[in-house]
Amino acid sequence: MPASLAAVKRRIDSTKSTRQITAAMQMVSTAKLNQIQHHTTTYQVYADKVKSILASLVKSHAIDSMGANNGMGSLFHPRDVKKTGILVITSDRGLVGSYNSSIIKATLDLMRQKNLTAENTVFLTVGRTGLDFFKKRGMNVAYEYTGVSDVPTYTEVRDIVQAAVSRYQNGEFDELYLAFSHYVNRISSEVITEKFLPISATDLIDETPAEQAADALPGAEYEIEPSVEEFVEMVVPQYAQSLIYGSILDAKTSEHSSSSNAMSSATDNADDIIGTLQLQYNRARQAAITTEITEITGGMTAQE
Template sequence: MAGQISMIKRQLKSVQSTQKLTNAMALVATAKLQKQKNKMIENNEYADIYHTFLLAALSAKREGEETNLYLKPSTIDNPAHIIITSNSGLCGSYNQDLLKYVEKHISKDEPIFAIGTYGIKWLKANNYMVIKEYNEWQDLEPAKINQLITDLLILYQNDMLSSIDVIYTQYVNALTFLPTTFHLLPIKISGELIETEMLLEPSREEVLNQLIPMYVSSQIYSTFLQAKTSEHAARRSAMDNANKNADDLINELELTYNQARQAAITQEMNEITAGTVNSK
């Protein structure tokens, strides 16, 4: 009986120590989530301005059929995908949900630009065609995104890729984040553009050739911020669930401990009583 009580006490202390850790991680994740969410919201305004500029440039009058490389459909069939996952775990089903989405929507012979250690390992282990790895990206700095854009556009401009999209986890709210696809190239405009008499210098073609890569860079950054915000939200949710599970386990262990202790006391009292009776 004494051994059982000691074992329960050790288990109780272990769970309490784990709960302190998960509680601290939940607090850190909450702080990071708020910071990342603010950054995402601020960037959305910037991305919207780029989108407005692009629509204005596309509405400028052109002569003849559309010939811009970034706008016309490709003659080949080789879509490329940028896939964004996290560098670490402890974020619930965040990575697993995204990779299930990848498994459902992407062929293994389509080129992939993978961001995030977790996704890189999974994609390579499952024989997907990862042609470029960008691991250990805690933040998407301008130099890093410029390198990614360069890698992508060189292949696209040489007609080696038919399209480019981003597969990431879209942030909806603190409890909802959905794997989704954002199409980058060729540019697709929803609805019909109304052609204007806007004059672009030196020409519509040259302005679009400068503006579209900047727009693509802006959208990749936006999706990265959405993915990181979703990651922190998923990690906070996972740590909150871990805390709740720890509370339930602590209550259960405390009940078991009290029952075992009461049983031990009762046994000792019975032995004392029996000893007293025998001595008489």
């Protein structure tokens, strides 16, 4: 076999091997996506119920009596912002298309909008990609968490929530933003950067005009046992966990979707390359055969 034909044949075989790998990775990512979507859907019911309970406390002014330094009640009281915390959720690995770059770009855009620098920003990172990116640029990474499972469990977020809330209460930063990729559907996602702390009553009470009109009417008074303070101390951590766990579930869903789409594109590109190389190989082989026939014919003519 001529050298040129052998080189093209090696490229075809190599591309076919790559295609097998990307096709298998696409199948794995799709299976993970289907699995986590079930968890995300069922968990959202719980998260909505916790939010509803906390919204009822806010609307009844049960939390107003709790001071800015009173346990979990402090999470509702804004203060002068000297430092801003950003909890960035990225993946631990690559091969996920533009998933990580979109999150990092949105985080940098947030920093520009709020005039944030390495001196007045504290990062909490979930995922190795974000950790490596901001550490290499000299940012203050006060907390890092890597190795999030493909379908995160509720217990996994407890350390993350505790780190975020305790650092806010200790004054390491005066507000905290979440930056993560929100899963829209199997072909698209969008990056969300939203404020997590202090908890906003406006965000909790997201009502239609009809509901707002109903709230303007005299309503029932709440009697809470054993006390408002103890009830808030129980509900607020659950609400914080529901937000962060929900964000991580959402981010992981988006990650699996991005990985599936990236591997699908890679597989399609491999098919295109194989087709082009196969056409190139056939043409070169045909040319080689034609040359051999011409040489044989010329030799026979010379003998005659």
